[in-house]
Amino acid sequence: MPKRQFDRSAVDVGNIIAMEHVNVTVPDQALATFFYVSVLGFTRDPYMDWGSYNVWVNAGRQQFHLPTGKPQVLRGLIGVVVPDLHNLNRRLEQMRKRLSDTSFDFDIRKKFTNIICPWGNKIRAHGPRSFGEMQLGMPYIEFHVPEGAASGIGRFYERVMGCNTKLNKQKTACEVHVGLEQLIRFKESHRPPPDYDGHHIAIYVSKFSGPHQYLNERGLITEESDENQYRFQTIVDPSSGTPLFEIEHEVRSLHHPMYQRRLVNRNAEQTFFNYQRDRDAYMPADIGAAD
Ligand SMILES: [Fe+2]
Numbered sequence: 001m002p003k004r005q006f007d008r009s010a011v012d013v014g015n016i017i018a019m020e021h022v023n024v025t026v027p028d029q030a031l032a033t034f035f036y037v038s039v040l041g042f043t044r045d046p047y048m049d050w051g052s053y054n055v056w057v058n059a060g061r062q063q064f065h066l067p068t069g070k071p072q073v074l075r076g077l078i079g080v081v082v083p084d085l086h087n088l089n090r091r092l093e094q095m096r097k098r099l100s101d102t103s104f105d106f107d108i109r110k111k112f113t114n115i116i117c118p119w120g121n122k123i124r125a126h127g128p129r130s131f132g133e134m135q136l137g138m139p140y141i142e143f144h145v146p147e148g149a150a151s152g153i154g155r156f157y158e159r160v161m162g163c164n165t166k167l168n169k170q171k172t173a174c175e176v177h178v179g180l181e182q183l184i185r186f187k188e189s190h191r192p193p194p195d196y197d198g199h200h201i202a203i204y205v206s207k208f209s210g211p212h213q214y215l216n217e218r219g220l221i222t223e224e225s226d227e228n229q230y231r232f233q234t235i236v237d238p239s240s241g242t243p244l245f246e247i248e249h250e251v252r253s254l255h256h257p258m259y260q261r262r263l264v265n266r267n268a269e270q271t272f273f274n275y276q277r278d279r280d281a282y283m284p285a286d287i288g289a290a291d
Pocket of ligand 1: 022023065201250
């Protein structure tokens with residue numbers, strides 16, 4: 001019997017198992033909730049941070065964390081997948097007037113919609129299954145980095161963080177594979193990035209101590225949060241030690257109590273006027289169902 005051939009490396013999973021949240025401070029909790037929940041259709045976390053200081057917003061298995069503060073703007077864009085892009089586009093049109101005195105804007109393209117939050121964060125919304133089987137969530141974050149940084153950033157995630165990475169032919173963009181269906185992309189831009197304002201991302205890693213040892217030896221750990229979490233901010237080229245880009249990583253072990261926490265997601269199409277009994281919760285559409 002002929003031997004079957006497979007590329008066994010095609011399904012390898014690297015050390016970053018999940019990218020769970022993006023944290024950007026916002027100056028107005030009510031407006032942030034309106035934008036992320038009413039307009040984008042995501043869900044306020046019903047269990048955590050129910051004061052007036054912070055809101056956690058669930059998008060599938062990922063979250064936006066939005067504490068109160070002066071507006072922070074991620075230096076790139078945040079990719080989201082929504083269950084129905086047409087309905088999102090309709091809500092964006094409907095809500096445009098209410099957000100007219102903010103930075104809010106959007107641009108509907110053929111396969112995705114570019115959205116700017118009231119304070120300037122760029123969000124790109126895609127329809128279901130644009131990235132694997134994901135129907136609701138945050139499949140990628142794209143950072144715009146200085147020219148010449150992409151190769152070294154790739155080396156950092158490969159050698160220090162233990163990830164699988166992919167550099168484009170021109171060596172101007174690097175993709176870091178996260179878990180089964182997420183990416184962190186670093187794309188060189190001829191425009192130098194604005195000053196770093198302190199926003200952060202949270203990741204879960206299976207080998208927790210390896211990156212810590214490397215970063216700690218070089219004085220790059222910025223916070224020893226607790227037994228299951230530390231933070232670092234500077235991405236360096238492991239070949240030279242040169243700093244390449246600043247983005248705070250909240251690094252968590254798989255023993256962190258919030259790992260794979262079940263997040264509540266609602267059906268964004270429910271309204272008072274078209275209410276459907278027992279359809280309050282978000283349910284993924286059947287895989288392979290006829291459109
Ligand atoms: Fe965080």
